[in-house]
Amino acid sequence: MEFFGKRLSVFLAIVFAQACFAMDVTAPAGQSRPTTTDDFMPHTALTEDFNETWSYQFVFDNGTRAFVNYTLMVVPGSGRKIGCDMTFWNFKGKTYTIGRQYPPERLKADKATSTLDIKGEYLMQNKPGKGHRVLFSADKNGKYLLDVTFDSAEPGMVIGDGVWKIGKERFGQYVHIPYGRFTGKIAYNEDTLDVKGYAYMDQTWQTVQATKIVGRTINFNPTASGALYAGRINLTPDGKTFGYALHKNGNNTKTLTAKSVTDAGSEYNGEKFPKGDLKFSWNEDAEPFGFPATKTYQKASILDKVEGWLAKKAFKIAAGEILFYRGKSKATNGKTVDWCITGGKD
Numbered sequence: 001m002e003f004f005g006k007r008l009s010v011f012l013a014i015v016f017a018q019a020c021f022a023m024d025v026t027a028p029a030g031q032s033r034p035t036t037t038d039d040f041m042p043h044t045a046l047t048e049d050f051n052e053t054w055s056y057q058f059v060f061d062n063g064t065r066a067f068v069n070y071t072l073m074v075v076p077g078s079g080r081k082i083g084c085d086m087t088f089w090n091f092k093g094k095t096y097t098i099g100r101q102y103p104p105e106r107l108k109a110d111k112a113t114s115t116l117d118i119k120g121e122y123l124m125q126n127k128p129g130k131g132h133r134v135l136f137s138a139d140k141n142g143k144y145l146l147d148v149t150f151d152s153a154e155p156g157m158v159i160g161d162g163v164w165k166i167g168k169e170r171f172g173q174y175v176h177i178p179y180g181r182f183t184g185k186i187a188y189n190e191d192t193l194d195v196k197g198y199a200y201m202d203q204t205w206q207t208v209q210a211t212k213i214v215g216r217t218i219n220f221n222p223t224a225s226g227a228l229y230a231g232r233i234n235l236t237p238d239g240k241t242f243g244y245a246l247h248k249n250g251n252n253t254k255t256l257t258a259k260s261v262t263d264a265g266s267e268y269n270g271e272k273f274p275k276g277d278l279k280f281s282w283n284e285d286a287e288p289f290g291f292p293a294t295k296t297y298q299k300a301s302i303l304d305k306v307e308g309w310l311a312k313k314a315f316k317i318a319a320g321e322i323l324f325y326r327g328k329s330k331a332t333n334g335k336t337v338d339w340c341i342t343g344g345k346d
Contacts, residue, residue: 022238023166023167023213023236023237023238023240024165024166024167025164025165025166025236025240025241025242026164026165027159027164027242027257028158028159028160028161028162028163028164029160029161030159030160030161031159031160032157032158032159032160032254032255033157033158033160034155034156034157034158035128035155035156035157035158035174035175035176036127037111037114037127038111039158039162039174039176039203040114040124040127040128040174040176040203041109041111041114041116042072042107042109042116043172043205045072046170046207047207047208048074049074049207049208049209050072050074050205050206050207051071051072051073051074051205051206051209051210052071052072052073052172052203052204052205052206053069053070053071053072053073053203053204053205054069054070054071054116054124054201054203055067055068055069055201055202055203055204056068056069056134056199056200056201057199057200057201057219057221057338057340058146058148058182058197058198058199059197059198059199059223059338060186060193060195060196060197061195061196061197062193062195063090064088064089064090064091064092064186064193064195065088065089065090066086066087066088066089066146066186067086067087067089067324067326068085068086068134068136068146069083069084069085069086070082070083070084070116070118070122070124071083071084071085072104072107074209075101078101080104081101081102081103081104082101082102082103082104082106082107082118083099083100083101084099084100084101084102084118084122084136084138085097085098085099085100086098086136086138086144086146088144088186088188089297089298089326091186091188091191092191095298096142096144096188098138098140098141098142098144100138100140102118102119106118106119113125113126114126114127121135121136121137121138122135122136122137122138123135128150128153128156128176128177128201129150129153129155129156129176129177129180130150130151130152130153130180131149131150132149132150132153132177132180132201133147133148133149133150134146134147134148134149135147142188142189143187143188143189143190144187144188145185145186145187145188145192146184146185146186147184147185147186148182148183148184148185148186148195148199149182149183149184150177150180150181150182150199151180151181151182151183152180152181153177153179153180153181154177154178154179154180154225154228154230154246154248154253155253156174156175156176156177156178156246157175157246157253157254157255158173158174158175158255159244159255159257162174164242164243166213166236166242167213169206169207169208169212169213170205170206170207171204171205171206171207171213171214171234171242171243172203172204172205172206173202173203173204173232173243173244174202174203174204175202175230175231175232175244175245175246176201176202176203177199177200177201177202178200178221178222178228178230178231178246178248179198179199179200179221179222179224179225179228179230180198180199180200180201181196181197181198181199181225182196182197182198182199183195183196184196198223198224200219200221200230200338202219202231202232204232211322211344212237213236213237214234214235214236214237214343215235215236215237215238215239215269215270215271215343215344216234216235216270216271216273216341216342216343217232217233217234217235217243217340217341217342217343218232218233218234218235218261218278218339218340218341219231219232219339219340219341219342220245220291220331220337220338220339220340221337221338221339222335222336222337222338223328223335223336223337223338224335224336226248226335227248227249227250227333227335228246228247228248228335229245229246229247229256229289229331229333229335229337230245230246231243231244231245231246231256232244232245233245233258233261233280235261235268235269235270236270237270238269239267239269239270239271241257241258241259241260241261242257243257243258244256244257245258245280245289247286247289254284254286255284256280256282256283256284256286257282257283257284258280258281258282258283259281259282259283260280260281261278261279261280262278262279262281262290263275263276263277263278263293264276264277265277265279270343272346273293273325273341273343273346274293274341275294276292276293276294277290277291277292277293277294278290278291278292278293279332287332287333288332289331289332289333290331290332291329291330291331291332291337291339292329292330293325293327293329293339293341295327295329296325296326296327297326297327297328298324298325298326299323299324299325299326322342322343322344323342323343323344323345324340324341324342325340325341325342326338326339326340327339327340327341
């Protein structure tokens with residue numbers, strides 16, 4: 001009886017863990033619509049662990065790339081912070097990363113001018129689209145500068161209120177700039193370059209640390225205007241899909257949600273980094289879309305964005321080490337896409 005009791009206890013513990021792990025997913029209510037200033041402004045913190053991120057991926061015509069994130073987050077052991085991080089990839093053949101953190105009151109949001117200002121050193125100015133300006137300036141272990149303005153942009157769209165229900169938690173997603181052209185300048189130390197190129201920008205928020213509801217994220221965007229697929233498809237830790245992408249064909253742009261994701265022809269649950277061709281089938285009337293995810297040009301860690309050794313240690317204990325795998329591939333529609341696959345170590 002004692003042996004049976006131990007076996008039953010183990011069985012019940014496994015069942016309980018699996019039940020807690022399973023997450024029902026509910027898409028946003030309402031019709032697809034253009035993104036607005038209200039979507040772009042910081043959202044109300046619904047929980048103590050609420051976090052929000054504005055993400056940019058800039059590709060310069062000279063071959064350099066910049067990845068910029070502004071984040072309202074909770075750093076384990078340090079409390080609520082504003083995180084500002086940027087990576088220059090292939091800046092004259094080298095990669096540089098800077099991450100800074102500030103008290104949340106340093107963020108000033110002005111809805112009248114659609115501006116988010118952090119200390120006057122970090123800026124998102126004007127509603128995302130044509131005329132949107134991004135400024136990142138930091139001086140720590142090197143002087144960093146990015147100051148660019150969008151000359152054109154494909155319109156952003158969101159589904160309903162943009163809020164997905166993942167179990168009892170919430171996840172907001174807004175694709176503001178699926179593709180846009182910009183001009184400006186970048187600098188590292190005394191090297192200053194006039195630049196132009198293309199970019200993608202979106203915004204997400206969660207009511208918990210993202211790793212609790214997101215097992216892996218697949219972000220993709222086009223390298224040229226015209227027919228495009230752009231967006232962010234996520235998988236829960238138990239393999240359910242949520243999030244959306246935009247598909248433009250001619251003058252028609254619509255939102256797509258993933259019915260399934262496959263890796264090299266087999267169902268993909270996001271548990272590990274994909275090893276072959278990723279392919280998405282959609283709930284809406286659209287051709288399947290995919291690209292090879294076999295080669296990366298960069299692998300980065302979220303810990304690069306956390307300032308201070310103790311904060312890095314605490315963050316790793318609380319959320320684990322999250323990796324960003326970045327690549328560029330020819331997609332099934334014949335166009336080239338940039339992609340980033342984010343998740344824990346295999």
